[in-house]
Amino acid sequence: MKALSLRELEAAARALLEPGIHDLFAGGSEDEVSLRANEDAFARVGLVPRVLRGRGAPRLDTELLGCRASLPIVLAPTAFHRLAHPEGERATARAAAAAGAIFTVSMASTTAIEDIAQAGGPLWFQLYLQPDRGFTEALVRRVEAAGCKALVVTVDSPVFGRRERDLRNGFMDLPPGLCCENMRPLGPDGERGPARSIAFSPTLSWADVDWLRELTSLPIALKGVLHPEDAKRSLDSGVDALFVSNHGGRQLDTVPAPLELLAPIADAVGDRLPLVLDGGVRRGTDALKAFALGARAVAIGRPVLWGLAVGGEAGVAHVLSLLRSELERALALCGCGSADDASPELLHFSRWEPRWRTS
Ligand SMILES: Cc1cc2nc3c(=O)[nH]c(=O)nc-3n(C[C@H](O)[C@H](O)[C@H](O)COP(=O)(O)O)c2cc1C
């Protein structure tokens, strides 16, 4: 039976995945306060529809960082797709390409970027800047050659978050036969060497972003910017977009939900930088709320892994199709012709408290 919603798909994936892999995907850091906050934030904002606006059937197509996409929902970078399904990132890429959706490939993908690019859809590549600049430069050249259209630099990970589910389950590394394929340097004839590990470095600074800006002409998005002052600072480094993200609640715990932090960031950067929000997006209405608060697009992480686990390429296609139809319906019900029509006037922030008559 096909899942009617991402919630149903999540339950189906949970039943199929080996428990340690399920926890690896589902978990957050420490007490998982941010993880829970991400979905809760959407539930706490109401939508107040406008009526009789005659906007016609909503259009979802958009352009982001020079890429045309058929919907403003991006696949966020997530590691290790081959733990969810043997076809891994290849299956994800085929589903995204068929849907006209942008797929952000994780630096920690279990399939090499060249093989993922065979699917032919629009790809961005997520990068953890490595202290070894020579390695980073070689990887950037490789990603450019593979045809990726943008770099998404994750800046919320100077150290790795403490994920206690993984510690409890003893998940230390990928099983034999799998590795982070992009971490295998290419030899002169394109042969892939042994994988090196990904370094998380607390010495990274804006100087490294400036260095990357000089290195490549690809558009650069910074992922994990949550403070308005950092958003403003990013303008000086010539970046092209920001992902307003708390890494799905997997890095610093107790960071508020990105939805709650979006408006001040949108205020800080104005029209100068497009914003992509991720964290807890599970419904078309969630996406609409993010657009109303200033996001140009949203990104989804775990739902893609649930789709993969349940049905490989068809499962990811189903995730995108559910969200597409939900978003079309939500826009139409709110009197919007596109995501650009969404504005804060549609949102209701409840301060209502019941007062019961006692006499
Ligand atoms: C299993 C898993 C792996 C992830 N891997 C990466 C990664 O390699 N790089 C990265 O920048 N973010 C990574 N993320 C974070 C996502 O890009 C994204 O910010 C987050 O999943 C969005 O929240 P959601 O899962 O609630 O949609 C990962 C998240 C999960 C759940």
Ligand SMILES: CCCCCCC(=O)C(=O)O
């Ligand atoms: C040593 C590989 C680490 C992969 C990191 C993936 C990630 O960002 C996550 O949240 O998990």
